[in-house]
Amino acid sequence: MAGIEQVWVFSEKPALLAELAAGAHGLGEAVEVTALVAGPRGEAEAAARNAERVIWLGELPQGRMVEDYVPTLAKLVETPPQGALPPDLLVNGATRRGRAVAGRLAARLGLNVLTDVLAFASNGELQIRHMIFGGGAVRVEKPLKTPVLATVGPGVLEAPPELTARGGEIVEAPFVEPEWRVTLRERKPRKAAAVNLAAARKVVCLGRGVAKKEDLAMIEELAKLLGAEVACTRPLAEGLDWMPRERYIGISGAAVKGDLYLGIGVSGQVQHVIGMNGSRVVAAINKDEHAPIFQIADYGIAGDLYAVVPALIQALKNRG
Amino acid sequence: MDFRLTEEQELLIQSLEELLQREAPESLMAEFDEKKEFPTGPWQALADNGILSLGIPEEYGGTPADIMTLTLVCETLGKHAFTLGIIYALGVITIRDILQFGSEEMKQRVLTGLMNGDPPVALGITEPQAGSDAAALKTRAEIDGDTVVFNGQKMFCTLAGLSKDILLLTRDPEGANPYESISMWLLPTDTPGIRFNKMDKVGWWSIPSYEVYIENARAPKNILVGEMNKGWPQLMANFEIERLALCAASVGAAEAAFEDAVTYANQRSQFGVTIGSFQAVQHMITDMAVKNENMRNFIYKIAWMMDCGMPVRHEHAMCKLYVARASFEVIDTAMQVLGGLGYTTDHRVQRLWRDIRLMRIGGGTDEIMYNIAGPQLLKKARRAA
Amino acid sequence: MNIVVCVKLTPDPSDIEVKSDGSISLERAEWSIGNFDLQAVEAAVRLAEAAAAAGEESKVIALSAGPEAIDQSKLKKDLLSRGPDELVMVVDDALRGADTAATAAVLAQAVRKLGPVDLVLCGEGSADLYFQQVGLQLGERLCLPTLNAISKIERDGEVLVVERDLEDEVEVLEVPLPAVLSVTTGINPPRLPTMKEILKAGKKPVRRLSLAELELSGEIAPQVQVISTRAPEQRDRKQIMLSGSPEEAAQKLVEQLSREGII
Numbered sequence: 001m002a003g004i005e006q007v008w009v010f011s012e013k014p015a016l017l018a019e020l021a022a023g024a025h026g027l028g029e030a031v032e033v034t035a036l037v038a039g040p041r042g043e044a045e046a047a048a049r050n051a052e053r054v055i056w057l058g059e060l061p062q063g064r065m066v067e068d069y070v071p072t073l074a075k076l077v078e079t080p081p082q083g084a085l086p087p088d089l090l091v092n093g094a095t096r097r098g099r100a101v102a103g104r105l106a107a108r109l110g111l112n113v114l115t116d117v118l119a120f121a122s123n124g125e126l127q128i129r130h131m132i133f134g135g136g137a138v139r140v141e142k143p144l145k146t147p148v149l150a151t152v153g154p155g156v157l158e159a160p161p162e163l164t165a166r167g168g169e170i171v172e173a174p175f176v177e178p179e180w181r182v183t184l185r186e187r188k189p190r191k192a193a194a195v196n197l198a199a200a201r202k203v204v205c206l207g208r209g210v211a212k213k214e215d216l217a218m219i220e221e222l223a224k225l226l227g228a229e230v231a232c233t234r235p236l237a238e239g240l241d242w243m244p245r246e247r248y249i250g251i252s253g254a255a256v257k258g259d260l261y262l263g264i265g266v267s268g269q270v271q272h273v274i275g276m277n278g279s280r281v282v283a284a285i286n287k288d289e290h291a292p293i294f295q296i297a298d299y300g301i302a303g304d305l306y307a308v309v310p311a312l313i314q315a316l317k318n319r320g
Numbered sequence: 321m322d323f324r325l326t327e328e329q330e331l332l333i334q335s336l337e338e339l340l341q342r343e344a345p346e347s348l349m350a351e352f353d354e355k356k357e358f359p360t361g362p363w364q365a366l367a368d369n370g371i372l373s374l375g376i377p378e379e380y381g382g383t384p385a386d387i388m389t390l391t392l393v394c395e396t397l398g399k400h401a402f403t404l405g406i407i408y409a410l411g412v413i414t415i416r417d418i419l420q421f422g423s424e425e426m427k428q429r430v431l432t433g434l435m436n437g438d439p440p441v442a443l444g445i446t447e448p449q450a451g452s453d454a455a456a457l458k459t460r461a462e463i464d465g466d467t468v469v470f471n472g473q474k475m476f477c478t479l480a481g482l483s484k485d486i487l488l489l490t491r492d493p494e495g496a497n498p499y500e501s502i503s504m505w506l507l508p509t510d511t512p513g514i515r516f517n518k519m520d521k522v523g524w525w526s527i528p529s530y531e532v533y534i535e536n537a538r539a540p541k542n543i544l545v546g547e548m549n550k551g552w553p554q555l556m557a558n559f560e561i562e563r564l565a566l567c568a569a570s571v572g573a574a575e576a577a578f579e580d581a582v583t584y585a586n587q588r589s590q591f592g593v594t595i596g597s598f599q600a601v602q603h604m605i606t607d608m609a610v611k612n613e614n615m616r617n618f619i620y621k622i623a624w625m626m627d628c629g630m631p632v633r634h635e636h637a638m639c640k641l642y643v644a645r646a647s648f649e650v651i652d653t654a655m656q657v658l659g660g661l662g663y664t665t666d667h668r669v670q671r672l673w674r675d676i677r678l679m680r681i682g683g684g685t686d687e688i689m690y691n692i693a694g695p696q697l698l699k700k701a702r703r704a705a
Numbered sequence: 706m707n708i709v710v711c712v713k714l715t716p717d718p719s720d721i722e723v724k725s726d727g728s729i730s731l732e733r734a735e736w737s738i739g740n741f742d743l744q745a746v747e748a749a750v751r752l753a754e755a756a757a758a759a760g761e762e763s764k765v766i767a768l769s770a771g772p773e774a775i776d777q778s779k780l781k782k783d784l785l786s787r788g789p790d791e792l793v794m795v796v797d798d799a800l801r802g803a804d805t806a807a808t809a810a811v812l813a814q815a816v817r818k819l820g821p822v823d824l825v826l827c828g829e830g831s832a833d834l835y836f837q838q839v840g841l842q843l844g845e846r847l848c849l850p851t852l853n854a855i856s857k858i859e860r861d862g863e864v865l866v867v868e869r870d871l872e873d874e875v876e877v878l879e880v881p882l883p884a885v886l887s888v889t890t891g892i893n894p895p896r897l898p899t900m901k902e903i904l905k906a907g908k909k910p911v912r913r914l915s916l917a918e919l920e921l922s923g924e925i926a927p928q929v930q931v932i933s934t935r936a937p938e939q940r941d942r943k944q945i946m947l948s949g950s951p952e953e954a955a956q957k958l959v960e961q962l963s964r965e966g967i968i
Contacts, residue, residue, distance in 0.1 A: 065876075067852075070845075096854045096871050103805075103841030104851065112806040112928040115836040127932060132834050133718040137729045140932040180850045183879040185866065190874060202967065211347055226968060260967045281965050282942060283958060287666075289946075290587040298943040299961050301954045311955035316968070319959065327779040328903050331786060335898045370899035383901045 004028045004126060006085045008147075009051070010036040010073070010101065011093025012066040014043050016154060020091050021050035021166075023157025027089070027120055033166070034084060036076070038069050044170050050159075051168040053084060058175060063184055067100050071176040074108040077147060081171050087147045089126070094153040106149050114143060114150040120157075135275060154198065155257070197249065201258040202228035205249055205276065209265020209286060209305055213242050218309055219264060225316040231256070233266055249275035265305050268293025285309070329389060333396050339369050340400040346668055349401050349526075353671050356525045358439065358482055362404055367437035372408075376415070380431045387561065391568045391623040395616075398572020402675055403526050405569030410478060410527075411440025413562035414487045418506065421546030421554050426506055433484060441506070442480040444488040444532060445555070447473055452688050454489075455498040455552065459534065461490035461505065468541040470507065474532040476682075481516040481530045483509055488534075489551055502551035505543050513537030523674030559684070560632055563640045564622055566683045570647040571615045573672050577654035578608045580669055584658050595657075604653050611646040618642060634696035641689035644679040651676050706756035706763045706860075709819060710749040710826045711812055711843070712742040712784060714775040715833040723936040736777060738784055741828030741835075743895040745888050748858060749826045750788030750896075755860060766819060770795035770803075770811045776913065785906035786898035792909065793819065797916045799925070807925035809842035814919040816847060824865070825849075825885040837887070844885030852880065853887040 007024040011017040021035045035051035037044045044056040055076060057069050080086050092102040094116055106113045118138070119129045127142045128150065197203065204223040206216075216230075223230045231247045249256055257278030264285050273296055276282065284293040289302035301308055325333075343365035352359045366372050375390050376382025385393075390412070398405035411434065418430050418441065430441060450456040459472025470490065480486050488505045495501025507514075517531040546554045582605060585596035595601050618639045625632050651672045655662040662669045680686050720734035738746075746767065753763040767789040769775060776796050785792055795815050803811070816822060825847070827840030837853065844851020856875070857868035869876040870889050880886070898906075916925075947957040962968050 096869075099837050100841055100851075100853050103838045103853075104845040106806060106838070107809060107842040107845030110806065110924070112804045113836070113838050113842075114929070115838060131937070132934070133721050133729065133731075134832070134835070136718055136721045136936070137934050138937050139934045142930045142932055143928065144930055145928045179848060180881070182850055182852065182881070184876060185879055186877040188868075188875040188877065190872075208347075226962075259965075260962070277937070277940060281962070281967055283962070294944065294946065296939075296942050298945060299958055300944070300946045301951075301958060302946060303951055303954060307951035308955055311951040312958060315952070315955045315959040319963075319968075327782055328900075328907065330779060331783055331898060331903045331906075332900050334783075335786075335903070339897050369897050370901065374900055383899070383904075385900060389900070 004088050005030045005032060006034065006087045006089070007031055008034045008036060008077075008087040008090045009092075010090070010098070011095065012038065012097050013093055013095060014039070014046060016093040016095070017047055018050050019154055019159075020093060020152060020157055021047060022159035022163060024089075024091060025163050026158050026160050032085075033168075034087070035168070036073065038066055048168040048170055049165045051166050053168045054170045055081060055084070055173050056170050057173055065182070065184065066097050067104065068178050068181065069175075070101055070104045070108065071178050072173060073101070073105055075176050076173055077105070077109060081173055083169075084171065089148045089150065091157075092149070092151045094151040099151055102149055102151050109147075109149075111145065111147070111149050112143070114141060114148065117150050117152050118156060135273075197229060197231055197247065197256050200229040200231075200256055202226055202260040202262075203231050203249070203256045203258060203276070203279070204228045204262045204264065205231045205233065205266055206264050207233045207266030207286075209267070215306075216242065218313070222264075222309055222313050222316075225313060226260070226262070228260065228262070263293055263297075264309060266293055267291045268296065325392070329392055332389065333392055335369075336371065336393065336396050337400060339365060339371070340397070340404075344401040344404060349403055350665075350668060350671065352403065352526045354525075354665070356528070358479075358528070359401075359403055359407075359526055360437075362401060363407065363439065364437040366404065366408070367435060372437070373435045375412075376431055376435065377419070380427060381435060382431065386623075387564070387626045388620065388623040390561075391564060391619055394565045394568035395572040395575075395619070398569035399576045400572075402569065402573040402576070402672055403524075405572055406524065406527055406566070406675065407440065407479070409562070409565035409569045410443070412565040413558045414441035414443050416558040416561065417487060417504065417554060418545065420557060421504070422506065423542065423545075426543075426545065430485065430506070438484055439479050439482045442477055442483040442486045442509075444474040444477050444480065444486040444507075446476045448475050451476075452685055455491075455502065457489055457491050457502070458493070459488065459490045460493065461503060463541055464538075466541055467538050468505070468543070470505075470513070470534045470537045470539070472534050474530075474534070476519065476529050477532045478524075478527060478529040480509060480532050481518060481528060485509060486532065487545065489555065492549065495549065499552045500549050502555075503548050504545040504551035504554050505539075506545050507537070507539055507543060511537045511539055521678075523671070523676075523678060560636045561626065563636055563683050564619060564626070566679060567615070567619050567622075567640055567643040570643050570676060570679050571612065571619055573676055574608075574612055574615065574647040574650040577651040577669055577672050578605075578612055580667070581605060581608065581654040581657040584661075588659075601657060604657055608650045608653050611650050615643050615646050634693040634700075637684075637689040637692035637696075640684060641686055641693065644686060644689075647679060648676050706753055706761055706823050707821060708749045708753055708763070708765045708824045708826060709768050709816055709822050710742075710745050710765060710789065711839070712746060712767050712769045712828075713739045713831040713833075713839075714769050714771055714780055714784075715739060715831060718833050727935045729934045729936060736774060736780055737832070738780070739828055739832035740895075741830055741832060741890060743787065743828075744890055744892055745826040745828040746784070746787050746789060747893045747895040748888050749824075751893060752824070752858060752860065753788075764791070765789040767792045768795075768812065768815055768819075769793075770800055770808060770815065772796070772798045772801040781911055782903065782906040783898070785909045785911075786902045787896065788902070790909060792911045793914060794911070795914045795916065795919065799916060802931065803925065804927060804929045805836055805838040805842055806928055808839050809846055810921060810924040811916070811919065812839065812843050813846035814921055815914060816843070818914070818919065823882050825883075827885070827887045829853075829887060829889050840885060840887030847885060849883055849885050850880050851885040851887075852878070855886045855888045856892050858886065858888070858892070 009020040024033045033051040034053040035047040038057040048054045092098040102113045117128045121127045132139045231249045232243045259280045261276045261279035262283045282297045283299040284297040285301045294300040344362035373382040374385040462469045488507045492501040515533040716731040716734035717737045722730045749765045753765045756763040830837040854870045856870040859866045865880045947954045
C-alpha cells in the first residue's frame with residue numbers, strides 16, 4: 001500500500017493489540033509497526049513479537065485508567081521517542097476505551113477519526129471502508145490529512161502468512177500528567193455473562209415471532225445442541241427487555257459473520273439483516289412464507305416455530 | 321381550504337403511535353382479546369402518558385384539547401389498537417356529562433380516577449324493554465329523606481362490572497312526559513344491591529357488557545347529576561360527540577384493515593403473480609380507499625363544525641350512519657382479500673370484523689340515525705322554500 | 706444546573722433508497738432526531754428536573770449543528786416537546802457532511818458561547834453515521850473531563866457518580882463538573898411527548914447561530930473525502946424452502962446443516 005509505512009497500534013486488550021500489530025503488516029511491504037503498550041512489562045515483551053518497536057507506557061498504577069495516557073500518546077505522536085518515526089496511520093482497537101482514546105487523541109491533535117474500519121484499500125492512496133446508515137450502506141472514504149487515526153475491530157487486519165516474529169525493541173515513554181482525572185470508586189462485573197457475538201461461529205437469533213419470555217428455554221436448548229450463541233433482534237433487546245444488549249444483532253448491536261445464523265421468528269428487516277448477512281449459512285424459521293428473511297436465507301422453513309423448534313431439537317438429539 | 325394537520329397534531333399522533341407500538345403491540349392486544357381480558361396495562365399507559373387527560377379542563381389537571389384533536393386521538397387509537405379506541409370513545413359521553421352537570425366532588429373524584437387509569441364510567445341507559453326507545457326505561461329512583469333507593473335493570477351496560485361508577489338513568493313513573501321525567505345519577509358500582517351478569521358477545525371481547533340488576537340499592541341523594549327530571553336533555557347534550565368519537569375509532573380500524581389488505585395483496589402470490597395484479601383485487605382495494613377517504617373527511621368536517629360551535633344535529637347522524645356501514649364494508653372486504661388467512665385468529669382482521677359490526681347498532685342504530693337525519697333534512701328544505 | 710445536550714438532526718436512515726446502480730439516496734428521507742440523541746435529551750431533562758426539585762435553578766439547552774435543512778419548524782417543535790427549555794442551532798450548508806473533527810470544533814465553540822455550563826451530554830453516536838466520536842472529541846476540545854459509554858448518572862453534590870458500561874465490566878466513577886458525557890442506549894427510555902409539551906414547544910426560545918458568529922478559523926476544513934456510498938453487496942443465497950410437516954422439515958434442515966459442515 002503506497003504511502004503507509006509507519007503504523008502505530010494501540011489497544012488496552014493484549015489479544016486485540018497482538019492481532020492489530022501482526023495484521024498491520026498486511027497493509028504494505030514496507031510497513032513498520034510500533035505497538036503502544038500500557039501494562040506490565042510482560043505485555044510489552046509479548047507485543048514485541050509482532051512489532052518492529054514497542055513504546056512501553058508503563059504499568060497502570062492503582063486508580064489510573066487507560067484513557068489517562070491520552071496526553072502521553074499525543075506527545076509521542078508529535079514528538080516520537082529517540083529512533084522512532086512519526087506515524088502515518090495510528091490504529092486503535094475498536095473497544096469502548098479504544099474509541100475514547102482515539103477520539104480524545106484526535107481532538108488534541110486537531111484530527112478526525114475513521115471509525116470501525118472494515119477494510120483498508122489503496123488505489124495509490126489510502127482509503128477505508130466502513131458501514132453507515134445503520135448498516136444500510138457501505139462508505140469508502142479517503143483521509144486528507146496525516147497522521148490517519150482509525151479504530152479497527154477484530155477480524156479485519158490479517159497478518160501476511162509469511163510473517164515471522166518481529167522481535168521489536170522496547171522503548172519507554174515518560175508519563176505526561178493529564179489535566180483532569182476521574183476517581184474510580186468501584187469496578188463491577190458485567191451483569192450478563194460475557195458474550196462476544198462478533199466472534200461467535202454459530203448464532204441462533206430470536207425475533208418478534210417468539211411471543212413469550214418463557215419460550216427462551218426452548219431456544220436456549222436448541223442453541224446448546226447446535227453449539228451456538230443466543231442472540232436477538234432489536235425489539236427484544238431494547239423494548240421487551242428479555243435479553244441483554246450484547247446479544248442484540250442489528251444496527252447498533254453486533255454483526256455476526258460466523259458459519260451459521262439461524263433466525264427463529266425473525267422477519268428479516270433491513271436493520272437486522274445487515275448484522276447477520278455476513279454469515280456463511282443462513283437458515284430461518286418463520287410462519288409467514290413471505291417474510292423478507294427468506295430472500296436472504298439459504299434454507300427456510302415456513303412454519304410455526306412452536307412446532308418446528310421442538311422437532312429440530314428432537315432431530316438433533318436423534319443424531320446422537 | 322387547508323386540509324393539512326397542524327404540526328402539533330402531527331407530533332401528537334407520532335407520539336401516540338410510538339406509545340401504542342411500545343405498550344399496545346398487536347400481539348398483546350390479540351392476547352387480551354383471546355383471553356377476554358380488559359387491557360389494563362395499555363389503558364394505564366394511556367393514562368400515564370397524558371392521553372386520558374386530553375379534553376379535561378386544566379383546573380382538574382387535564383390538558384384542554386379541541387374536538388379535532390380528540391377525533392385524531394380516537395382515529396389513531398382505532399388504527400393501532402381498536403380495543404383501546406372503543407374504550408376511549410365510550411368514556412367520552414360519561415366524562416362530558418359529569419363535567420357539564422356533575423357536582424365539584426363528582427368531578428374531582430371521577431376525573432382524577434380517569435387520569436390515573438380507572439376504566440371509564442359506564443353508561444346505564446338501555447334496559448330489556450328500552451333500546452332504541454330509550455325513554456321507555458323503567459328503573460326507578462325513590463327519594464327517602466337524604467337517601468335515594470334504586471330499583472331496576474339495565475342491559476348491555478358496557479364496562480359496568482369494571483368501572484367504579486355507572487351513570488344511571490332513571491324514570492319517574494308518575495311523570496306525564498317521559499322526556500321530562502328522566503334523571504341522571506352517578507352510582508358507585510360497589511353499592512350493595514347491585515349485581516352484574518356478564519353478557520357474551522360476538523366481539524368486543526376485552527370490553528365486557530353486563531346485565532345490571534339493581535334491587536333496593538341505597539345511596540346518598542347527592543349522587544344526582546344535574547337536576548331532577550332533566551336527565552334526558554343532559555344525556556342528549558353529549559351524544560353527538562360520543563358518536564363522533566366512536567366513528568373516529570371505526571375509521572382508524574378501517575384504515576388498519578386497508579393496510580393489511582394492501583400489504584397482503586402485494587405479497588401473496590397465486591397463479592404465478594401477486595394477487596394485487598388482479599383487477600378484481602385492485603377494485604376492492606380502490607373501493608376501500610374511497611370509503612376511507614370519505615369517512616375521514618366526514619369525521620374531520622363534523623369535528624371542525626363542532627369546534628366552530630355549529631349545530632350538527634342531522635350531520636352527525638349522517639356521519640355515524642355512513643361510517644358504521646362503510647367501516648364494516650371496508651373491513652369485510654379486507655377479510656375477503658386476505659382469504660382464508662383473514663378468517664383465522666392468526667390475523668387481526670377477524671377481530672376488527674367482529675368488533676366493527678356493533679357500530680351499526682351501538683351508540684344509536686342505523687335506523688335511529690335515519691330517524692334523526694331524515695325529518696331534519698326535509699324540514700330544512702321546507703324552511704328554505 | 707445548566708445542561709447542554711447535543712442533538713444531531715439527520716435524514717432518517719431507515720428511509721434510504723437504493724438506486725438501480727447500487728448507489729444510495731436519502732433525498733426523499735424525512736429528517737428526524739437521532740434516536741440515540743433522544744436518550745441523551747431524556748438524561749439531561751431528568752438531571753435538570755432533579756436539580757430543580759432540590760431548589761437549584763436549572764436549564765436544559767438543546768444544541769444542534771448542520772445544514773439549512775435542519776431548520777424545520779416541526780423538527781424543532783418535536784425536539785422541544787421532549788423537555789429542553791431552549792434550542793440553539795448552528796446552521797450553515799458548509800456543515801453538510803461535516804466530519805467528526807469539524808463537528809466537534811463547531812459544537813465546542815458554540816458551547817463556549819452559551820455561558821456557564823455544568824454538563825454537556827451527547828448520545829452514543831449519530832443515527833446516520835454512528836461514528837461514536839463527537840462527544841469525546843467535543844469534551845477534549847473543551848478541556849473538560851470526558852467519558853463515553855455512560856449508562857447511569859447520579860448527582861452527588863458537586864460531582865456526578867456515573868456508571869460506565871465497558872465490554873467486561875462496569876466502572877463506577879466520580880466525575881467532577883463541568884464535564885462532557887456520552888451516554889449509552891438503555892440509560893433511560895426517552896419520554897413520549899404529551900400534548901401539553903407539544904403545545905408548549907412552539908413557544909420555547911430558538912436561537913440560530915451562523916458559522917461567522919462562532920469565529921472558527923480553518924478548523925472545519927474537511928479532513929475526509931467521501932469516495933462512494935453504496936448498498937452492501939448481496940451474497941447469493943440459495944433460498945431453498947424446506948417443506949413438509951415440522952418433523953420432516955426439521956429433519957431436512959439437520960441434514961443440510963450437516964452437509965454444510967455446520968454440525
